[in-house]
Amino acid sequence: MKMRRIDHIVLTVSDLEESTRFYHEVFDMPVIDQQNSAQLVTLRCGHQLIRLQKADRPTELKAPHLTTGAADFCIVAGDKLDDILHHLKSYFVEIVAGPVEKHGSEGPMTSVYVHDPDNNLVEIAVYKNK
Template sequence: MKMRRIDHIVLTVTSLEESSRFYHEVFDMPIIDRQTSDSVITLRCGHQLIRLQKTDRPTDLKPAKPTVGSADLCLVAGDKLEDILHHLRSYYVDVVAGPVEKHGSEGEMTSIYVHDPDSNLIEIAVYKNK
Protein backbone atom coordinates (compact mmCIF):
# COMPACT_ATOMS: atom_id res chain seq x y z
CA MET A 1 0.00 0.00 0.00
CA LYS A 2 1.42 3.39 -0.99
CA MET A 3 0.02 6.40 0.82
CA ARG A 4 0.18 9.52 -1.35
CA ARG A 5 -0.93 12.40 0.87
CA ILE A 6 -3.30 13.51 3.59
CA ASP A 7 -6.73 14.35 2.16
CA HIS A 8 -8.25 15.95 5.25
CA ILE A 9 -8.01 16.25 8.98
CA VAL A 10 -10.83 16.66 11.47
CA LEU A 11 -10.58 19.00 14.45
CA THR A 12 -13.00 18.61 17.34
CA VAL A 13 -14.17 22.06 18.39
CA THR A 14 -16.36 23.71 20.99
CA SER A 15 -18.06 26.15 18.62
CA LEU A 16 -18.43 25.53 14.89
CA GLU A 17 -19.13 29.19 14.27
CA GLU A 18 -16.17 30.55 16.25
CA SER A 19 -13.71 28.03 14.83
CA SER A 20 -14.90 28.36 11.24
CA ARG A 21 -14.69 32.14 11.54
CA PHE A 22 -11.11 31.86 12.90
CA TYR A 23 -9.87 29.54 10.14
CA HIS A 24 -11.77 31.43 7.42
CA GLU A 25 -10.80 34.96 8.47
CA VAL A 26 -7.36 34.56 10.03
CA PHE A 27 -6.03 31.88 7.66
CA ASP A 28 -8.17 32.82 4.63
CA MET A 29 -9.50 29.28 4.21
CA PRO A 30 -12.69 29.16 2.16
CA ILE A 31 -15.67 27.43 3.74
CA ILE A 32 -16.75 24.85 1.18
CA ASP A 33 -19.42 22.96 3.10
CA ARG A 34 -21.51 23.93 6.10
CA GLN A 35 -23.51 20.99 7.46
CA THR A 36 -24.37 22.45 10.84
CA SER A 37 -27.21 19.93 11.18
CA ASP A 38 -24.51 17.21 11.14
CA SER A 39 -22.23 19.35 13.33
CA VAL A 40 -19.56 19.62 10.60
CA ILE A 41 -18.03 22.52 8.68
CA THR A 42 -15.42 21.91 5.96
CA LEU A 43 -12.73 24.39 4.92
CA ARG A 44 -10.16 24.20 2.12
CA CYS A 45 -6.48 24.45 3.04
CA GLY A 46 -4.47 24.31 -0.20
CA HIS A 47 -5.16 20.88 -1.71
CA GLN A 48 -6.39 19.45 1.59
CA LEU A 49 -9.47 19.94 3.74
CA ILE A 50 -9.94 20.74 7.40
CA ARG A 51 -13.22 19.56 8.84
CA LEU A 52 -14.49 20.98 12.10
CA GLN A 53 -16.75 18.78 14.19
CA LYS A 54 -18.48 19.07 17.54
CA THR A 55 -17.84 16.42 20.19
CA ASP A 56 -21.49 15.40 20.08
CA ARG A 57 -21.54 14.95 16.30
CA PRO A 58 -24.26 12.37 15.51
CA THR A 59 -22.10 9.71 13.84
CA ASP A 60 -20.23 6.54 14.72
CA LEU A 61 -17.39 7.58 12.39
CA LYS A 62 -15.41 9.65 14.86
CA PRO A 63 -12.64 8.97 17.37
CA ALA A 64 -13.54 6.98 20.46
CA LYS A 65 -12.80 10.06 22.59
CA PRO A 66 -13.09 13.24 20.49
CA THR A 67 -11.20 15.82 22.50
CA VAL A 68 -11.27 19.58 22.07
CA GLY A 69 -7.84 21.22 22.00
CA SER A 70 -5.71 18.11 21.47
CA ALA A 71 -4.56 18.76 17.88
CA ASP A 72 -1.09 19.89 16.86
CA LEU A 73 -0.74 20.63 13.16
CA CYS A 74 1.48 22.55 10.78
CA LEU A 75 0.17 24.85 8.04
CA VAL A 76 2.52 25.98 5.28
CA ALA A 77 2.12 29.64 4.33
CA GLY A 78 3.06 31.29 1.06
CA ASP A 79 3.68 34.73 2.57
CA LYS A 80 6.74 36.34 4.11
CA LEU A 81 7.07 35.74 7.84
CA GLU A 82 6.96 39.47 8.65
CA ASP A 83 3.66 39.79 6.73
CA ILE A 84 2.23 36.80 8.60
CA LEU A 85 3.19 38.30 11.95
CA HIS A 86 1.59 41.62 11.01
CA HIS A 87 -1.57 39.82 9.83
CA LEU A 88 -1.83 37.83 13.06
CA ARG A 89 -1.43 41.01 15.13
CA SER A 90 -4.23 42.66 13.14
CA TYR A 91 -6.53 39.80 14.27
CA TYR A 92 -5.20 39.89 17.86
CA VAL A 93 -3.81 36.37 17.55
CA ASP A 94 -0.93 35.87 19.98
CA VAL A 95 2.21 34.10 18.83
CA VAL A 96 3.04 31.58 21.55
CA ALA A 97 6.48 30.60 20.19
CA GLY A 98 8.85 31.45 17.38
CA PRO A 99 10.12 32.23 14.98
CA VAL A 100 12.16 29.04 15.16
CA GLU A 101 14.15 27.19 12.52
CA LYS A 102 12.70 23.76 11.75
CA HIS A 103 13.00 20.99 9.19
CA GLY A 104 9.76 19.95 7.50
CA SER A 105 8.80 17.46 4.82
CA GLU A 106 10.21 19.73 2.07
CA GLY A 107 13.32 21.02 3.83
CA GLU A 108 14.30 24.00 5.96
CA MET A 109 11.56 26.27 7.22
CA THR A 110 10.89 28.96 9.79
CA SER A 111 7.88 28.46 12.05
CA ILE A 112 5.76 30.36 14.49
CA TYR A 113 3.09 28.89 16.74
CA VAL A 114 -0.39 30.10 17.67
CA HIS A 115 -3.43 28.60 19.36
CA ASP A 116 -6.83 28.44 17.72
CA PRO A 117 -10.00 29.21 19.73
CA ASP A 118 -9.92 25.69 21.26
CA SER A 119 -6.20 25.85 22.16
CA ASN A 120 -5.13 23.49 19.37
CA LEU A 121 -1.48 24.22 18.58
CA ILE A 122 -1.11 25.56 15.05
CA GLU A 123 2.38 25.83 13.56
CA ILE A 124 2.62 28.27 10.67
CA ALA A 125 5.66 27.47 8.54
CA VAL A 126 7.41 29.31 5.73
CA TYR A 127 9.83 27.24 3.67
CA LYS A 128 13.18 28.70 2.74
CA ASN A 129 13.93 29.00 -1.00
CA LYS A 130 10.38 28.11 -2.05
Protein backbone atom coordinates in the same frame (compact mmCIF):
# COMPACT_ATOMS: atom_id res chain seq x y z
CA MET B 1 -0.09 0.05 -0.25
CA LYS B 2 1.44 3.45 -1.07
CA MET B 3 0.36 6.47 0.94
CA ARG B 4 0.52 9.67 -1.12
CA ARG B 5 -0.68 12.54 1.08
CA ILE B 6 -3.09 13.58 3.79
CA ASP B 7 -6.49 14.48 2.35
CA HIS B 8 -8.07 16.06 5.43
CA ILE B 9 -7.96 16.30 9.18
CA VAL B 10 -10.90 16.63 11.55
CA LEU B 11 -10.69 18.88 14.59
CA THR B 12 -13.15 18.59 17.46
CA VAL B 13 -14.23 22.08 18.53
CA SER B 14 -16.27 23.49 21.37
CA ASP B 15 -17.83 26.32 19.35
CA LEU B 16 -18.34 25.54 15.68
CA GLU B 17 -19.12 29.13 14.69
CA GLU B 18 -16.12 30.62 16.52
CA SER B 19 -13.69 28.05 15.09
CA THR B 20 -15.09 28.45 11.59
CA ARG B 21 -14.64 32.20 11.84
CA PHE B 22 -11.05 31.77 13.12
CA TYR B 23 -9.90 29.43 10.35
CA HIS B 24 -11.81 31.32 7.65
CA GLU B 25 -10.77 34.85 8.66
CA VAL B 26 -7.33 34.44 10.22
CA PHE B 27 -6.03 31.76 7.83
CA ASP B 28 -8.16 32.79 4.84
CA MET B 29 -9.48 29.25 4.38
CA PRO B 30 -12.66 29.20 2.29
CA VAL B 31 -15.66 27.42 3.77
CA ILE B 32 -16.66 24.85 1.17
CA ASP B 33 -19.37 22.97 3.05
CA GLN B 34 -21.38 23.70 6.17
CA GLN B 35 -23.66 21.00 7.51
CA ASN B 36 -25.16 22.58 10.60
CA SER B 37 -27.57 19.70 11.14
CA ALA B 38 -24.60 17.34 11.21
CA GLN B 39 -22.46 19.85 13.12
CA LEU B 40 -19.66 19.72 10.55
CA VAL B 41 -17.88 22.49 8.64
CA THR B 42 -15.32 21.85 5.88
CA LEU B 43 -12.65 24.41 4.96
CA ARG B 44 -10.07 24.25 2.18
CA CYS B 45 -6.39 24.50 3.14
CA GLY B 46 -4.41 24.40 -0.10
CA HIS B 47 -5.07 20.98 -1.63
CA GLN B 48 -6.26 19.55 1.69
CA LEU B 49 -9.32 20.04 3.88
CA ILE B 50 -9.81 20.83 7.53
CA ARG B 51 -13.10 19.68 8.95
CA LEU B 52 -14.45 21.10 12.19
CA GLN B 53 -16.88 19.03 14.23
CA LYS B 54 -18.69 19.16 17.53
CA ALA B 55 -17.96 16.22 19.86
CA ASP B 56 -21.62 15.21 19.87
CA ARG B 57 -21.90 15.13 16.06
CA PRO B 58 -24.34 12.32 15.20
CA THR B 59 -22.17 9.84 13.31
CA GLU B 60 -20.54 6.49 13.92
CA LEU B 61 -17.50 7.53 11.86
CA LYS B 62 -15.49 9.39 14.47
CA ALA B 63 -12.72 8.63 16.94
CA PRO B 64 -13.94 7.04 20.17
CA HIS B 65 -12.55 9.68 22.57
CA LEU B 66 -13.09 13.12 21.09
CA THR B 67 -11.66 16.08 22.93
CA THR B 68 -10.90 19.68 22.14
CA GLY B 69 -7.42 21.17 22.24
CA ALA B 70 -5.52 17.94 21.57
CA ALA B 71 -4.32 18.65 18.02
CA ASP B 72 -0.86 19.85 17.03
CA PHE B 73 -0.36 20.41 13.31
CA CYS B 74 1.51 22.52 10.79
CA ILE B 75 0.16 24.67 7.97
CA VAL B 76 2.54 25.77 5.21
CA ALA B 77 1.96 29.42 4.31
CA GLY B 78 2.53 31.02 0.94
CA ASP B 79 3.31 34.48 2.31
CA LYS B 80 6.46 36.10 3.65
CA LEU B 81 7.03 35.68 7.38
CA ASP B 82 6.85 39.43 8.06
CA ASP B 83 3.46 39.58 6.33
CA ILE B 84 2.24 36.62 8.39
CA LEU B 85 3.35 38.23 11.64
CA HIS B 86 1.61 41.49 10.70
CA HIS B 87 -1.57 39.61 9.71
CA LEU B 88 -1.69 37.66 12.98
CA LYS B 89 -1.17 40.87 14.95
CA SER B 90 -4.02 42.57 13.05
CA TYR B 91 -6.35 39.77 14.23
CA PHE B 92 -4.98 39.94 17.80
CA VAL B 93 -3.73 36.35 17.54
CA GLU B 94 -1.00 35.77 20.12
CA ILE B 95 2.18 34.11 18.91
CA VAL B 96 3.10 31.52 21.53
CA ALA B 97 6.52 30.70 20.02
CA GLY B 98 8.72 31.77 17.15
CA PRO B 99 9.88 32.59 14.71
CA VAL B 100 12.04 29.47 15.03
CA GLU B 101 14.08 27.53 12.50
CA LYS B 102 12.67 24.04 11.91
CA HIS B 103 13.02 21.19 9.44
CA GLY B 104 9.82 19.98 7.75
CA SER B 105 8.98 17.37 5.16
CA GLU B 106 10.38 19.58 2.36
CA GLY B 107 13.47 20.91 4.15
CA PRO B 108 14.39 23.99 6.20
CA MET B 109 11.58 26.29 7.26
CA THR B 110 10.79 29.07 9.69
CA SER B 111 7.77 28.64 11.94
CA VAL B 112 5.58 30.56 14.34
CA TYR B 113 3.09 28.92 16.67
CA VAL B 114 -0.38 30.05 17.69
CA HIS B 115 -3.36 28.52 19.46
CA ASP B 116 -6.78 28.28 17.88
CA PRO B 117 -9.92 29.00 19.95
CA ASP B 118 -9.76 25.49 21.50
CA ASN B 119 -6.01 25.71 22.26
CA ASN B 120 -4.95 23.38 19.46
CA LEU B 121 -1.36 24.19 18.60
CA VAL B 122 -1.10 25.47 15.03
CA GLU B 123 2.35 25.82 13.51
CA ILE B 124 2.55 28.23 10.57
CA ALA B 125 5.59 27.49 8.44
CA VAL B 126 7.36 29.22 5.59
CA TYR B 127 9.82 27.10 3.65
CA LYS B 128 13.17 28.51 2.70
CA ASN B 129 13.78 28.64 -1.07
CA LYS B 130 10.12 27.93 -1.87
